[in-house]
Amino acid sequence: MNKFSSRREFLVASAGVAGAAVLPFASSTAFAQDAKWPAKVIRIVVPFPAGSITDTMARMLANGMAKSLGQPVIIDNKGGANGSIGVAEVARAAPDGYTLLATNSSSITVNPLIYKNSPYKANSLAPITVVLDAPFILNVNADWAKSNAINSVQDLIAYAKRKPSELTYGSAGPGNLAHLAYAMLSNSAKIQTTHVPYKAASQASMAVMAGEVNSSFDTLASVPQILSGKLKALAVTSNERLAQMPDVPTMAQAGFPDLSVKFWLGLLAPAGTSPVIIDELYAHAKTAMAVPAAHAALSAQGVVVMQNPKDFANRIAAETKQLVEVIKREKISLD
Secondary structure (H helix, E strand, O other): OOOOOOHHHHHHHHHHHHHHHHHHHOOHHHHHHHHHOOOOOEEEEEOOOOOOHHHHHHHHHHHHHHHHHOOOEEEEEOOOHHHHHHHHHHHHOOOOOOEEEEEEHHHHHHHHHHEOOOOOOHHHEEEEEEEEEEEOEEEEEHHHHHHOOOOOHHHHHHHHHHOOOOEEEEEOOOOOHHHHHHHHHHHHHOOOEEEEEOOOHHHHHHHHHHOOOOEEEEOOOOOHHHHHOOEEEEEEOOOOOOOOOOOOOEOOOOOOOOOOOEEEEEEEEEOOOOHHHHHHHHHHHHHHHOOHHHHHHHHOOOEEEEEOHHHHHHHHHHHHHHHHHHHHHHOOOEO
C-alpha cells in the first residue's frame, strides 16, 4: 500500500496528510527510508507476559499485518513494572516504523501520572489505533447482593449511604484503572467506600467471589465468571449494553453518564514516526482485524473498534485529563 514512485510523490502525499508535522523528516535520507518502508522485520513490543489479553491481541495483529505488509512481524514480550519497562523501550526507539507497541490503557494514561519517576509520558508515543474496548463491569458478590437486596447501582449506593465505609471493593492495586473507576463512582455518588488492594486483577475478582470484599470493577476478559452468575453484574461502562449481557444497564442508564472508563488495547509507535507510516500501519491493522477468526476471538473479550490515529490521540488526551483529576483527588503516587 501507499508505495511512492518518487520522492516528489512522497513529499506531496506527506504534506497532504500532516503538513508541518512531517518537517522533522524533511531530509532526503528520511524520505528515501519512508518510501521503501517496510524493508525489514517489524517488532511489536508487548509490555506484559505471553498469554495476556494484550499479548493475544498483538499476535493476531502480527499474523495479519505480516501477510499484508510482506515483511515478518514479530512479538517481543518485555514485562515488568506494570508495563512501564516495555513502554519505555518503545518510547526510546527510533521513530522509523520498525518498533511498535501493543499495550493497554493503564500503561499509557495512568502510569505516567502515578509514578513519580515515570520514564515516559503519554505524548512519548504516537497513537496508531485502538483495537479493542473492554468496558468495565460493576459487579458484586452474588450471595451478599441477595442478602442485602442489591439488584442495581442505586441499591448499592443506598447501602453505602446507610453504612458509610462498609462497602468494600477490590482492585489490582492503588492507581489501577479499576480502582480509579470505583473512586469516580464514590465521588459522583457522594458515598464513602473502602478500597482493598490486591496484587492482580484476578486476585481481586476472586476476593469478590469469596466474599472477602463486596464488589469490584472488572472486564469480561479478566472475569468470565460474571456470565455464569457467580458474580452479580450491576452496570457496564460502555456506551451501549454488551451483547453478552443485554439485561445489564450501562452506567449512564444507571444515572452516571460521566463514568465511561474503559480498558482499551491499542497499537502505538515512538513519537515522531512519520504520519504516512502511521496511516499505513493503521490500514494494515484494520486489514488484520477484518479476518473473521481474529475479529470473533477479540469480540468475546469486548468490542473491536479500530479507532483511527487522530481519534485515538484525542481519546488519550481526554482520558489523561479525566484521570489526572481523580488521581490528584485520591492523592495516589507511587515510586
